[in-house]
Amino acid sequence: MRSLLAVIATLFLTVGPAFAEGEGIAATTKQTTNPIAISMFVAFVVITLIITYWAATRTRSASDFYTAGGGISGFQNGLAIAGDYMSAASFLGISALVATNGFDGLIYSIGFLVGWPILVSLMAERLRNLGRFTFADVISYRFAQTPLRLLAACGTLVVVAFYLIAQMVGAGQLIKLLFGIDYIYAEIIVGVLMICYVMFGGMLATTWVQIIKACLLLSGASLMCLLVLIHFNFDILGFFTEAVRVSPKHQAVMNPGGFVANPVETISLGIALMFGTAGLPHILMRFFTVSNAKEARKSIFYATGFVGYFYILTFIIGFGAITLVYTNPDYLDPVTKALKGGANMPAIWLADAVGGSYLQGFIAAVAFATILAVVSGLTLAGASAISHDIYASVLRHGNVDQKTEMQVSKVTTLFIGAAAIGLGIAFETQNVAFMVGLAFAIAASSNFPILLLSVIWPKLTTRGATIGGFVGLLTALTLTILSPAVWVVVLGNKAPVWPYSNPALFSMPLAFVCCWFFSITDSSKRGVIDLDGFDAQYVRSQTGIGAAGASGH
Amino acid sequence: MAADLVSRVKTDPNFIELEAKRGAFGWTIAISMVVIYFAFIFMVAFFKDALSVQVYGVITLAFPLGILVLFSAFVLVGIYVVRANGEFDDLTKKIVEKAR
Known part of the structure; x- marks a missing residue:
């Protein structure tokens, strides 16, 4: 959900130049340094580094590193999952979208929440019972290890890389704007802190950073909404009536609008959001941090509640900005009448409008903390794919002690962190809007089909899964590159080769078809072993019999 | 997992029930969610005018429906x-205990 903004931007680039074209965070200028924001952010960093130190003393084995020893409670994990979803971009981006387009903002929020029932009812149980550290444990359970682990690692790394670049670029621009720090230093601060959290504190520190940030963000956003509602004496109808009166769109701000000009694009995005959620590696990894399936399910319930509540808050914040920010000349550029600081600032200025500079400083610090927490979770997922799936499982065939595996993941973390800083700097002036949409499309077209079919369809074989997974991944990637969002906007060509910027409507079904076709026509020896393995996998996936228990380390 | 254990669990009436x-x-x-979500998306795509009907002051039908999907x-x-x-x-739990 991070860089929701990017998804939104992708969509709008294809259906109309309403938002994010030129006036997104890419066009930021340095803001004057806000001492309140900086002191609050420093306090956050000090507290999280103390937690990291504490977590480091308790992180001794690979399972501690990947899953916090399975000792996170359902409620804590629910907050952490919600934290993974509530990024600075979704906080600032969704509220900005509501502030400029009204009701349409809610359509996106809905898309991000509807994947959860699918995840809990079809996946949670089986993931818990079959896996230990990563979702690759599940999809490689009855198949040949090497091809499936490589597929999962590619799926993970591609999703993480696109997500991470979009985050790092957004982070640098946002921090430059909110704190008056140079872009390059902003990248280094984010990168170094994230490496510290993950490398020394592993999943335990990453989870607590995420929990603290989720609490700060939820309370900050709640306070803002409360102050907005107090301003209108809790008269909801009066609040919206005022918004309609002052909005340049008037009543149209309450209607579903132009974003659905192209139904194919809309439905394709809907598919990517709904099913991509069930294939995001950093979210799936969180299922292994709790002690049993009961807690795993509870954590999704809490997460859905928190995220749903958060989206309602962003909706109120967006409408609050229509009434209290866009009507106040202090927040507008005197010449252009555009919002000062760019299109993503409504929430920040609303904090100032209802709570003064203290609340504004607090909200800016929370936005920074949010970025840090989100990139840490991504880095951990990427490091696990390399150390657990590629190093320990493919290169060493599982013959590696936990200590060595953990050391490999720490070194990997360092490399991923350094790469993230480098890529963040390299992509500063690039348009990265397509990247998060692509990450979701790949998760929906590669990770999700394989994960689902491997547990429900007995006839899936190594060959079918590998071909289907890679076809899904490459199709999503290729169609995106040839689409208007990349071919025209990023690469500067005149006309797109492929008309749609959201590929999931095509790439996800193609992955399923390839899995099916290359499995039923598979007469190899390995195929027979794959089919024979289903019963044992099925019994374990339903009951957990034979699983060591993720907490039993 | 031993093959006899697998077949024993698979024939356990509790397992079959589960x-x-x-x-x-x-x-x-899962299917309910897919139907609800895509019904909403299709309405937004093809029945925009119906969703724009004002049901309570300036508030349109899209509001309660959107919140309902959420x-x-x-x-x-x-x-x-x-x-x-x-x-x-x-x-x-019963299945696991019996399988021991």
Whole structure:
């Protein structure tokens, strides 16, 4: 959900130049340094580094590193999952979208929440019972290890890389704007802190950073909404009536609008959001941090509640900005009448409008903390794919002690962190809007089909899964590159080769078809072993019999 | 896992009950969500005018429906979790104990 903004931007680039074209965070200028924001952010960093130190003393084995020893409670994990979803971009981006387009903002929020029932009812149980550290444990359970682990690692790394670049670029621009720090230093601060959290504190520190940030963000956003509602004496109808009166769109701000000009694009995005959620590696990894399936399910319930509540808050914040920010000349550029600081600032200025500079400083610090927490979770997922799936499982065939595996993941973390800083700097002036949409499309077209079919369809074989997974991944990637969002906007060509910027409507079904076709026509020896393995996998996936228990380390 | 254990569990009446009940229930939840969500998206795509009808002052029909879809995701997760953490986990416990 991070860089929701990017998804939104992708969509709008294809259906109309309403938002994010030129006036997104890419066009930021340095803001004057806000001492309140900086002191609050420093306090956050000090507290999280103390937690990291504490977590480091308790992180001794690979399972501690990947899953916090399975000792996170359902409620804590629910907050952490919600934290993974509530990024600075979704906080600032969704509220900005509501502030400029009204009701349409809610359509996106809905898309991000509807994947959860699918995840809990079809996946949670089986993931818990079959896996230990990563979702690759599940999809490689009855198949040949090497091809499936490589597929999962590619799926993970591609999703993480696109997500991470979009985050790092957004982070640098946002921090430059909110704190008056140079872009390059902003990248280094984010990168170094994230490496510290993950490398020394592993999943335990990453989870607590995420929990603290989720609490700060939820309370900050709640306070803002409360102050907005107090301003209108809790008269909801009066609040919206005022918004309609002052909005340049008037009543149209309450209607579903132009974003659905192209139904194919809309439905394709809907598919990517709904099913991509069930294939995001950093979210799936969180299922292994709790002690049993009961807690795993509870954590999704809490997460859905928190995220749903958060989206309602962003909706109120967006409408609050229509009434209290866009009507106040202090927040507008005197010449252009555009919002000062760019299109993503409504929430920040609303904090100032209802709570003064203290609340504004607090909200800016929370936005920074949010970025840090989100990139840490991504880095951990990427490091696990390399150390657990590629190093320990493919290169060493599982013959590696936990200590060595953990050391490999720490070194990997360092490399991923350094790469993230480098890529963040390299992509500063690039348009990265397509990247998060692509990450979701790949998760929906590669990770999700394989994960689902491997547990429900007995006839899936190594060959079918590998071909289907890679076809899904490459199709999503290729169609995106040839689409208007990349071919025209990023690469500067005149006309797109492929008309749609959201590929999931095509790439996800193609992955399923390839899995099916290359499995039923598979007469190899390995195929027979794959089919024979289903019963044992099925019994374990339903009951957990034979699983060591993720907490039993 | 030993082959005899697998076949023993697979023929356990509790296991047969669990897989039938949980399978049907899980798919019902998942398909309900897909239907609700895409019904909403299709309405937004093709019946914009109906959604723009004002139902309470300036508030349009799209508001309650949108909130309802958001809420339905939460409720569907809740319904599944309550039943899975109660009834299905009790059945699982029985199966696991019998398999020992």
